[in-house]
Amino acid sequence: MTQQETRPGRGRGRRPLEQVRAEVLDAAAELLITEGYAGFTIEKVALRSGASRVTLYKYWPSRGALALDAYLHQTGDRIAFRDTGDIGADLATVLLGFTELMGLPDQHRAFTQLVGAAQSDPELARAFDSHYFGPRRIEAVNLLRAAIERGQIRPDTDPATVVDLLWGACYQRLLLPNLTGTLTDDFIHTLVATVMRGIAN
Amino acid sequence: MTQQETRPGRGRGRRPLEQVRAEVLDAAAELLITEGYAGFTIEKVALRSGASRVTLYKYWPSRGALALDAYLHQTGDRIAFRDTGDIGADLATVLLGFTELMGLPDQHRAFTQLVGAAQSDPELARAFDSHYFGPRRIEAVNLLRAAIERGQIRPDTDPATVVDLLWGACYQRLLLPNLTGTLTDDFIHTLVATVMRGIAN
Numbered sequence: 500m501t502q503q504e505t506r507p508g509r510g511r512g513r514r515p516l517e518q519v520r521a522e523v524l525d526a527a528a529e530l531l532i533t534e535g536y537a538g539f540t541i542e543k544v545a546l547r548s549g550a551s552r553v554t555l556y557k558y559w560p561s562r563g564a565l566a567l568d569a570y571l572h573q574t575g576d577r578i579a580f581r582d583t584g585d586i587g588a589d590l591a592t593v594l595l596g597f598t599e600l601m602g603l604p605d606q607h608r609a610f611t612q613l614v615g616a617a618q619s620d621p622e623l624a625r626a627f628d629s630h631y632f633g634p635r636r637i638e639a640v641n642l643l644r645a646a647i648e649r650g651q652i653r654p655d656t657d658p659a660t661v662v663d664l665l666w667g668a669c670y671q672r673l674l675l676p677n678l679t680g681t682l683t684d685d686f687i688h689t690l691v692a693t694v695m696r697g698i699a700n
Numbered sequence: 701m702t703q704q705e706t707r708p709g710r711g712r713g714r715r716p717l718e719q720v721r722a723e724v725l726d727a728a729a730e731l732l733i734t735e736g737y738a739g740f741t742i743e744k745v746a747l748r749s750g751a752s753r754v755t756l757y758k759y760w761p762s763r764g765a766l767a768l769d770a771y772l773h774q775t776g777d778r779i780a781f782r783d784t785g786d787i788g789a790d791l792a793t794v795l796l797g798f799t800e801l802m803g804l805p806d807q808h809r810a811f812t813q814l815v816g817a818a819q820s821d822p823e824l825a826r827a828f829d830s831h832y833f834g835p836r837r838i839e840a841v842n843l844l845r846a847a848i849e850r851g852q853i854r855p856d857t858d859p860a861t862v863v864d865l866l867w868g869a870c871y872q873r874l875l876l877p878n879l880t881g882t883l884t885d886d887f888i889h890t891l892v893a894t895v896m897r898g899i900a901n
Contacts, residue, residue: 536820611819612819615820616816618812618817624877627876660869663869663887667867667871667873668868669868671872674871675828675871676818676828678833686861689858690864
């Protein structure tokens with residue numbers, strides 16, 4: 500009997516897979532947000548969630564992949580894309596949601612440390628690609644394509660370049676040491692207005 | 701007598717300070733470029749340069765500060781700003797220089813690992829701020845201000861936002877895992893054209 504199995508109702512095999520997964524992600528998210536990625540270990544997640552390390556490594560290939568999954572688990576739909584038919588407003592909404600999230604110091608620390616670690620952790624970089632940056636980029640490009648089709652945006656606009664302009668500017672203000680604190684609502688409004696002036700029909 | 705002082709002409713105190721500094725930076729740059737920041741240690745720089753660890757820590761407060769200084773030492777004027785009076789061309793020139801540098805795998809690895817490490821290394825972050833991002837941002841803002849004064853750019857343009865648009869888009873393509881290889885000359889031309897369309901008079 501493992502240590503986990505002596506705890507009532509928390510033993511391996513007693514909980515349905517989905518419940519275990521949700522409990523692990525809750526515990527991992529709490530750890531990531533309170534201690535940052537620097538203090539995030541598989542061991543601590545095992546201890547907090549009651550799942551064994553074997554179980555954790557079975558579903559998450561690495562510490563980085565689990566941390567990213569936990570991060571996304573707790574952001575929920577706070578940075579979800581919506582298409583209301585007004586491309587300028589929709590871009591501002593999603594960027595303001597991201598700005599609000601990054602205004603919370605614990606969220607800011609967790610996200611920037613994860614992005615930083617991905618620069619030298621190929622496993623985490625792949626997880627970021629497939630679970631966050633990749634899908635979100637596709638959503639943003641589709642939003643811009645729909646606006647081109649509606650005639651709101653010049654037909655010769657390159658949606659990928661516009662995504663890089665908008666999100667690149669935000670990540671720059673988020674990640675560069677000398678720009679800490681400059682990712683503000685005012686900046687988002689100026690940013691979207693400047694880009695819209697270049698691409699609006 | 702330390703080990704260094706037994707080497708003819710390489711002992712502490714026998715070389716003028718500027719020469720020691722240049723030799724340390726040459727050795728450190730070579731180490732950074734060949735092994736990346738992951739393999740970069742003060743010990744290895746001491747061994748390669750013949751300077752003692754005490755000397756190194758006297759002039760560079762940390763491993764990160766020395767690595768960044770070494771990185772900038774070897775980039776030289778390949779990414780220098782120039783004001784020819786044509787803001788669109790000047791922005792393209794400096795961004796194409798950066799793109800060319802980042803097209804070299806060793807340079808790319810050194811720079812992205814340094815930026816990544818700065819996310820959890822406050823000492824390195826401060827060095828980046830005072831020696832790289834801070835001064836370069838001021839140069840770019842001044843370039844845009846001069847263009848506003850010449851009437852090339854709309855007077856209501858916010859230079860800081862334009863800097864974030866241009867460099868942010870480039871850093872996004874450089875640093876995000878799913879965009880590896882997309883920081884190309886073609887991208888720079890589309891980027892500058894899109895931004896110029898939004899700000900040109």
